[in-house]
Amino acid sequence: MTLVAIRGLSVAFDGIPALREVDLDVPRGGAVGMVGESGCGKSVTWLAALGLLPGRATVTGSVALDGQELLGAQGATLDRVRGGRVAMIFQDPASSLNPVHRLGTQVAEALRLHRGMVGTAARAEAKRLFDQVGIPDAARRLDAYPHELSGGQNQRVMIAMALAGQPELLVADEPTTALDVTIQAQILDLLNRLRRETGMALVLISHDLGVVSETCEEVAVMYAGRIVEQAPAEALFANPSHPYTRGLLAALPPLDGPRQKLAAIPGGVPEPWAMPRGCAFAPRCARRTPACEVAVPSHARIAERHSVACVLAEARELVAA
Numbered sequence: 122m123t124l125v126a127i128r129g130l131s132v133a134f135d136g137i138p139a140l141r142e143v144d145l146d147v148p149r150g151g152a153v154g155m156v157g158e159s160g161c162g163k164s165v166t167w168l169a170a171l172g173l174l175p176g177r178a179t180v181t182g183s184v185a186l187d188g189q190e191l192l193g194a195q196g197a198t199l200d201r202v203r204g205g206r207v208a209m210i211f212q213d214p215a216s217s218l219n220p221v222h223r224l225g226t227q228v229a230e231a232l233r234l235h236r237g238m239v240g241t242a243a244r245a246e247a248k249r250l251f252d253q254v255g256i257p258d259a260a261r262r263l264d265a266y267p268h269e270l271s272g273g274q275n276q277r278v279m280i281a282m283a284l285a286g287q288p289e290l291l292v293a294d295e296p297t298t299a300l301d302v303t304i305q306a307q308i309l310d311l312l313n314r315l316r317r318e319t320g321m322a323l324v325l326i327s328h329d330l331g332v333v334s335e336t337c338e339e340v341a342v343m344y345a346g347r348i349v350e351q352a353p354a355e356a357l358f359a360n361p362s363h364p365y366t367r368g369l370l371a372a373l374p375p376l377d378g379p380r381q382k383l384a385a386i387p388g389g390v391p392e393p394w395a396m397p398r399g400c401a402f403a404p405r406c407a408r409r410t411p412a413c414e415v416a417v418p419s420h421a422r423i424a425e426r427h428s429v430a431c432v433l434a435e436a437r438e439l440v441a442a
């Protein structure tokens with residue numbers, strides 16, 4: 122059953138499109154990964170969905186949470202959703218935590234806001250949440266300040282604060298990017314465990330297809346403000362079909378065997394104000410054809426739940442039909 126249904130979500134900043142016609146479903150309790158290089162629109166998708174973009178952003182389309190439209194919803198409705206039914210954590214926990222307040226006070230505030238808990242009940246629940254996210258010596262850590270904990274521990278605190286509202290969906294925006302590799306794996310394990318324990322859905326935003334594939338059942342690959350390929354994680358790995366997805370996969374380090382130079386995709390993501398006509402990936406694509414430079418490819422369904430926005434896939438869809 123769908124928890125969040127995003128349809129035709131588009132965002133422009135000062136009239137310049139940054140996100141185009143994004144369609145995405147998050148199933149209740151499911152895990153959806155969003156991948157792509159920096160600037161592709163992964164964060165803007167969720168900031169727009171939760172009404173967190175600045176006033177100069179124009180947002181159109183639809184974002185329904187359990188059938189309730191969030192775009193254009195009253196501030197009070199959005200306040201209940203944000204940090205309550207939908208929580209979001211970011212790459213740099215230090216910038217989201219208040220440096221001058223004890224960690225326990227910050228978690229207690231989230232508990233007061235979203236669950237009306239105060240006093241010893243809030244403190245006991247804060248300790249339980251710290252235990253749940255694996256912060257050792259939780260009772261003592263409640264009295265610590267953010268600078269007294271490591272980056273990985275602070276990310277656990279952010280996750281505890283997110284859990285304070287008993288969210289049905291946690292949007293984790295590059296939650297492990299600032300952490301070293303072993304800690305990254307621990308945080309991903311934690312997110313997986315919490316999903317199992319709480320039944321919450323997870324959206325994992327990452328530039329790393331490896332991170333997303335280990336955690337998510339469904340993956341959306343974004344490029345220049347659009348979803349260019351979307352499929353169950355297994356299908357995406359078995360049959361990556363957009364040249365950009367193939368490029369991201371080729372850039373992954375091998376799981377075993379000798380280290381080799383990564384096959385990076387040449388060039389960079391075009392800036393929103395300098396979008397090429399036609400397919401935005403065409404200038405970097407080794408397989409481009411003259412048709413790629415004429416029109417933006419529409420989504421072709423090449424298999425059950427597997428869609429690709431590429432003229433090469435359009436041809437395959439016709440063959441399959």
Ligand SMILES: Nc1ncnc2c1ncn2[C@@H]1O[C@H](COP(=O)(O)OP(=O)(O)OP(=O)(O)O)[C@@H](O)[C@H]1O
Pocket residue numbers: 134139157158159160161162163164165166175295328392393
């Ligand atoms: N507040 C803003 N004002 C103007 N442009 C913005 C703003 N926020 C994002 N953008 C633009 O929107 C586009 C998408 O950005 P977004 O942050 O969603 O990318 P991303 O894929 O999440 O990358 P990153 O991992 O770097 O956050 C980019 O071109 C970015 O410059």
